[in-house]
Every structure is written in C-alpha cells, then in structure tokens.
Amino acid sequence: MKLLMEDEKMKIGEVINWNAVDFDLEAADKAEALEKVCEMLYRDGSITSAEEFIRDVYLRESEGHTGIGGGIAIPHGKSEVVARTCISIARLKKPIAWETVDGEPVRVIILFAVGVRDKNSYFVKLMSQVARMLARPGVCEQLTMCTSQQKLSEILGG
C-alpha cells in the first residue's frame, strides 16, 4: 500500500478547519449535531449563513446515505455561502442515529463544506485524499476513538 509522504501529511491538515473540530460534542440527534457543527463553521467565518448551508447539506442528505459505516458520517454541502472550502470534524459524546450503510449509529461526523466555485481547487483535491483514507482498514475505528488534534492528523495523514 502506498503511504503518503511527510509533506502530503501536512497538506491534509490544511483542509481540516481546526477551529471547527470538536472531540466531545454533545448532541441528542442528527439535527442538533449538524446545527452545532455548522455553528462552528459560521463562528469561524467559513460559512456566511448557517441556515443556508444546512439547507444545502440536507439537500445532499436526501440523495442517499452519508453514513459510510463504522461509526462515521460524511455529510457534505456544495454551497454559495461557503467562504472557505474546508472539513469540520466532530466526535460525539454519545453515538447518534443516522442513515448509514451498516445500520449502526454514528460517532464521528466529518463534514465537507465546499464553495460552489471551488470546482477544481487544491482543497477539493485534499478532500478526495481524506475520503480515500476513510476507506482504509481500521481508519474509521481509529477515528471513533480519537480525542486529539495530533492523533487526528496522524490517522488521516496515513
């Protein structure tokens, strides 16, 4: 298996919005969790309207499962209101119900916020690398147990 080089590891960190990462998010359900994640992005200035962005995220939710199994969900929205294309990550205090391919609840939300004009950007490419990592054996499980920024970088960096 091809491992990522040291400099590529650092690049993956560039697409993660560290102001919008929470390892201990309290949420009763999917709606509350998504609201809180979007709030982090709004406070940080990455999105200019939480309401509109959430609408775009739910639009994608309506098109098929974003729960990829193994306790991980990857909601995403391409939206006019995204000022910075980035990834927000929330590890939940307690697993919540979600539409998932394995029928299991979700512990970690990895939300991809993409600006509509960002069709071919460096950051969207980095997102595809993160997605690729999620398919590797053990990565989802490690993420459900991850509680630090350093560990998170290690896991997603390969």
Next chain:
Amino acid sequence: MYIIGITACTAGIAHTYIAKEKLVLAAKERGHRVKIETQGTIGVEDELTKDDIRRADVVIIAADIGIKGRERFEGKKVVNVPTEMVIKSPKSMLEKIEQKLGIQAAAK
C-alpha cells in the same frame, strides 16, 4: 483477472473516492489487477486508456449519476452498481462477480 471501472457520485466530493479505494483494496486482496477511473468535482482522474479497456475482463461502474464515456465499454462485460454497494460490501460484490464470470480469486 483485470478489473477496470469508474466511480462517480452525486456531489463528486467524497463517495466517489471512498468507493474507488474500497474497490481497489478489495480487488488486490483477492489477487486481481485493478484500475479505477474517478469522475468527480475535480474532474476525471486515472482515466482508462483504450488498452486498459481492451485488456479488461470486467468493467465495474459504481455510480449514482450518469457517467461520461460509457460508450467506451461497448462489447465488454459491464456491472452497474450504486457507490453505496461498493462502500458497504466490496468483497462480497467482487465474489458475486467472480462467480458470475466463473473466475476464481487468484492466489495472492
């Protein structure tokens, strides 16, 4: 066998790439050679060549939307599945394809 394919999802941001990686890992584990083209927001990557298509034993199209260049596979054995199936159970999907084609998984 030589497996080729295409992955594509509605947003073209994440599922396309998860599906590709899962397909590649599962195929290699079962001793097959594999090349998967992705059609996502960032465009086409790892584009299948005429030679890839000529040599392929099977074409797996894991897509939730219409793909570009389907006509390239005229006359080939094509399996169409949603990305979700590849993300959920790549190995059992490959097993089914092997059975259908009467091909045994090659030794590692």
